[in-house]
Structure formats: C-alpha cells, structure tokens
Amino acid sequence: MRRHHRWDDDEDRPEPDLTDPATAAALERAARDVRAVKLVHLGLLVLGVGLLALALLLLVR
16 A cells, blocks of 8 residues: 655554554545545636636637
C-alpha cells in the first residue's frame, strides 16, 4: 500500500492493518475526499473552457 522512496526514513514502521475498522474508515474518508477534489477540479476546468468559448464567441461578433 505504501510507496517506498529512497528518502523514506520510516521503513521500520509496520504496514497499516487494513482489517482494522479505524484504518478502513480513514482510508474510505480519504478516498471520498479525493473524489470530491477531482470533481471540483473538473467543474473548474469546465467553467474555464466555457468562459474561454464565450470570450471567443463575443470576440468574433
């Protein structure tokens, strides 16, 4: 689960127990937050493209 990088100094820490309900809940909450952030970014991208299209449309007229 955890990525190992050459600058990791916590290699002696055990891997998280994914069967622990608290860990599973925290991972689910984090995944939900990531999905929400992706949706916000997608919405802002769509808004930006729409504004660009509107500006180009008004510029042509």
